[in-house]
Amino acid sequence: SYLFFFSSGSGSLPDGVTRGGQSIASLETTNAADRPEKTFALTAEEKEWTIEEKESVEAWTYNGTVPGQELRVEQGDFVQVDLTNNLDVPVTIHWHGVNLANNMDGVPGLTQDAVQPGESFTYKFVAEDAGTYWYHSHQHSSKQVDKGLYGPLVIEDPEENGDYDVEETLMLDEWPVHQAKDGPASRQGMMESRRSGDGEADTKDLYDTFTVNGKAGEAIDPLEMEQGETARLRLVNAGFQQHQLAFPEGSAEVIAVDGEKTSSSGDSSANIVEIAPGERIDVAYTKQDQTPVFLGEPGDNEKARDMRIPVLPEGTSRSEAAMASPETETTARGADQSTDTILFDQVPEPDVSYTMDLSMGMDMGGGGMSFQINGRTFPDTPPIQVQDGDIVKVEIENNGSMNHPMHLHGHDFQIQSKDGTTLEQPGVKDLVHVKPGESYTIYFEANNQGEWLFHCHDNNHAELGMSTIVDYD
Numbered sequence: 001s002y003l004f005f006f007s008s009g010s011g012s013l014p015d016g017v018t019r020g021g022q023s024i025a026s027l028e029t030t031n032a033a034d035r036p037e038k039t040f041a042l043t044a045e046e047k048e049w050t051i052e053e054k055e056s057v058e059a060w061t062y063n064g065t066v067p068g069q070e071l072r073v074e075q076g077d078f079v080q081v082d083l084t085n086n087l088d089v090p091v092t093i094h095w096h097g098v099n100l101a102n103n104m105d106g107v108p109g110l111t112q113d114a115v116q117p118g119e120s121f122t123y124k125f126v127a128e129d130a131g132t133y134w135y136h137s138h139q140h141s142s143k144q145v146d147k148g149l150y151g152p153l154v155i156e157d158p159e160e161n162g163d164y165d166v167e168e169t170l171m172l173d174e175w176p177v178h179q180a181k182d183g184p185a186s187r188q189g190m191m192e193s194r195r196s197g198d199g200e201a202d203t204k205d206l207y208d209t210f211t212v213n214g215k216a217g218e219a220i221d222p223l224e225m226e227q228g229e230t231a232r233l234r235l236v237n238a239g240f241q242q243h244q245l246a247f248p249e250g251s252a253e254v255i256a257v258d259g260e261k262t263s264s265s266g267d268s269s270a271n272i273v274e275i276a277p278g279e280r281i282d283v284a285y286t287k288q289d290q291t292p293v294f295l296g297e298p299g300d301n302e303k304a305r306d307m308r309i310p311v312l313p314e315g316t317s318r319s320e321a322a323m324a325s326p327e328t329e330t331t332a333r334g335a336d337q338s339t340d341t342i343l344f345d346q347v348p349e350p351d352v353s354y355t356m357d358l359s360m361g362m363d364m365g366g367g368g369m370s371f372q373i374n375g376r377t378f379p380d381t382p383p384i385q386v387q388d389g390d391i392v393k394v395e396i397e398n399n400g401s402m403n404h405p406m407h408l409h410g411h412d413f414q415i416q417s418k419d420g421t422t423l424e425q426p427g428v429k430d431l432v433h434v435k436p437g438e439s440y441t442i443y444f445e446a447n448n449q450g451e452w453l454f455h456c457h458d459n460n461h462a463e464l465g466m467s468t469i470v471d472y473d
């Protein structure tokens, strides 16, 4: 059938692992099958946004908040989102992680024209796969996502209803709050001033405040949890820096990565969870006692000092809480998790092979830094040319000195090997965090016609060249 390429009736799949793939239904843009409809309206607008007491920023928002309204739907729903643009720049919405029809993917110049000021556009798709997703503008992302044009999308699995006592979506980000006052107010502005020659400024240092759901410090909402309760925390990294969250020893388990469940990966318990830019990681966190605690970035990270999520059992207060500091640290990384659903149960024979060499360079034309795929910058990067039904192998190698979270639109891929070693239990994702010196081999099935971006989710890297497209003949 369409779903299964090797229908070998395999007895070789590990317990709890099933074979999955894209279904045709997810590509519908009309509600032909009479599915339950969920309709939302999102307006892109400017807003002064308070990050913490006395600190606010000029944000660009969907519906006036950072993050934008959480869109919650059920698996199988037909989702319709009316976007209205009240900003004075064009915007779009990209449905990060959702495999939908190409003309709904929200990439201006590739899948649609950007939505001009005063205009609107309606996005339509079937919420086919349950999990944690997010949405963000894909027009000039390094500026627009940076200024707040993002929000969460949760596709609920009705079978999981009531599995957790508490459920919370936590979107992580960074903001230039203090320095921005006398300097460029956005990262793009900083990159521009850096490019124009004012030297060594480290962009990352200018981002002095880490936020959870658009808030820092005292402004972060506490989790109210009692001993024995378990929370499902849906972590989404909307920023451009990797983040880590430390949990008390033995209290956390990674239950999904990029919307794919990970229960079969066995010991996925870790006390530090690392999340790459663009990535989603769901954690089941159990409150083991009645003491108040902060979940936050481990170590002595000054910028992270304000990104602390208080967990407060009844009768306790924020002032009594201390950071969770695990004695032995085990780090869970999204890219290293195996998932319950896989696409291929053995290493497939590819129809198309592509080597993706990630590097950094100087643009000799005076443009400053560039980020390259195979020595080229987008749109001159070689496309991944496929035909419908092809099995595509991509070997990604990071030969530079910075992290590159590589994200593929419109498809899931299977992470088959890391640094040349075949993984015993592969995972299925739509983003793989490739750190300096690392390499990954991924496979996907070309089952969704169109032109799809494959890019670094440090949006500045993407805009400075580190993008390519998967192009169907």
Ligand code: C2O
Pocket: 094, 096, 136, 138, 278, 407, 409, 453, 455, 457
């Ligand atoms: Cu969140 Cu092109 O991606």
Ligand code: CU
Pocket: 371, 402, 403, 404, 405, 456, 457, 458, 461, 462, 466
């Ligand atoms: Cu990058």
